[in-house]
Amino acid sequence: MPHAMFFRGGYAIHGTYAVGHLGRRASHGCIRLAPGHASRLFSLARSHGGASVIIRN
Numbered sequence: 001m002p003h004a005m006f007f008r009g010g011y012a013i014h015g016t017y018a019v020g021h022l023g024r025r026a027s028h029g030c031i032r033l034a035p036g037h038a039s040r041l042f043s044l045a046r047s048h049g050g051a052s053v054i055i056r057n
């Protein structure tokens with residue numbers, strides 16, 4: 001689980017090397033990203049978010 005960011009007690013946004021399976025169910029509710037995208041998101045959260053990141057739409 002490269003570049004994992006946990007939320008809501010055990011769910012995570014993280015990279016996966018099984019990119020051919022993205023978009024299909026494969027975990028207990030985690031959000032899986034291609035490794036490069038997970039790395040970029042992790043970097044952005046670390047540099048701009050500090051200890052807490054809030055996502056709004």
